[in-house]
Amino acid sequence: KGKLWRDIEKPQYHANQGFKWEGWFSNGIELRDDDVINNNMAVVGQFISENKCAVRFEATVGGKIEGDLTVFVSKNTLWKDIPKPEWTEGQNYVFVGWYDNQFRAQLCDSDEIKEDIDVVGYFVEETNSDCFEFQKIENTNNVRISKCKDLKGENVVVIPKHAIIENETYNVTEIGNEAFYENADIMNVFIPYFITNIGEKAFANCNSLYKVNFNLCTDKLIIQNQAFTGSSLTSVIIPKNVQCTTDSNAFEG
Numbered sequence: 001k002g003k004l005w006r007d008i009e010k011p012q013y014h015a016n017q018g019f020k021w022e023g024w025f026s027n028g029i030e031l032r033d034d035d036v037i038n039n040n041m042a043v044v045g046q047f048i049s050e051n052k053c054a055v056r057f058e059a060t061v062g063g064k065i066e067g068d069l070t071v072f073v074s075k076n077t078l079w080k081d082i083p084k085p086e087w088t089e090g091q092n093y094v095f096v097g098w099y100d101n102q103f104r105a106q107l108c109d110s111d112e113i114k115e116d117i118d119v120v121g122y123f124v125e126e127t128n129s130d131c132f133e134f135q136k137i138e139n140t141n142n143v144r145i146s147k148c149k150d151l152k153g154e155n156v157v158v159i160p161k162h163a164i165i166e167n168e169t170y171n172v173t174e175i176g177n178e179a180f181y182e183n184a185d186i187m188n189v190f191i192p193y194f195i196t197n198i199g200e201k202a203f204a205n206c207n208s209l210y211k212v213n214f215n216l217c218t219d220k221l222i223i224q225n226q227a228f229t230g231s232s233l234t235s236v237i238i239p240k241n242v243q244c245t246t247d248s249n250a251f252e253g
Helices: none
Strands: 019-026 046-049 052-059 065-066 070-074 086-089 093-101 117-125 131-134 142-148 157-158 162-165 168-175 188-191 211-214 219-222 243-248
Touching: 046 052, 052 065, 065 117, 131 162, 131 168
Parallel strands: 052 117, 142 168, 157 188, 188 211, 219 243
Antiparallel strands: 019 046, 052 070, 065 086, 093 117, 131 142, 162 168
16 A cells, blocks of 8 residues: 555566557556555556557546547547547536647647647636627527626636526627727637637727637637727737638737
C-alpha cells in the first residue's frame, strides 16, 4: 500500500513487432504514474501500434465528458475525424473548445495529430440569458440575441446556448445587428461553436472590448459588416477550418 504506479515494473514488449507501451488501465481509465495503490485491483497493460497516437480527454469544472476518455488513432489524423466524447454542459456552463493540457493553445479541426496528447474540454460559466432580449428566427426553434439589456456589473460575456421564451426553450444561434452596440462594459466575449452569424455592428463602438474568443471547431460562422468596428481589439484569431465570410471592414478601427 502506498506505492506509486511509476514504481511498478512494466511488461516487456518486442519493438520489432511494431508496438509501444501505452500504460496501465482499469475499467477503461488510465492510471497515472503518480497515482497511489491503496487496494487490490485488476489492471490491463495497454500496448498500441507505433503508428497510433493516444488522445486522452478530460473536462474543466462545469463540464462532464461522457464516453471513452482515451482513444487511439492513426498518426496524422485530423481533429475533425476524431470520435470525440460527448459532453454535457453543467448547470449554466458551456463548452468553448478543446485545449492542450497546458492551455497554451486551442486545437483546431484541421490540425493533425502527430503524437500522444492530453486534451482538455474547456467549459466556462455562461452569461445569464436574462441579460439579453431575443428574437425568434422564423420557422426554426432558434433565436438571435437582439439586445444586451444589463450585464449586471459583469465585463466578460459568454454567449448562452439556450433561451427561455414564454416557457419554451430555444437554441441561441445568432447575435443580431447592433446587439451590443456602444456597450461600454464588455471587455471580453466568448463566441461558442453554436453561433453561426454575427450581425452588422453587433459589437461596434464597444470601446472597452479588447478580446474575442472564437471556438476553432466552429462549423460555420458569418461575420457581417462592421461587426467589431470601433472596438479596442488588438488581435483576433479567426477559425481557419471553416468558411468564415467577413466583410473587409468587420474589424475596422
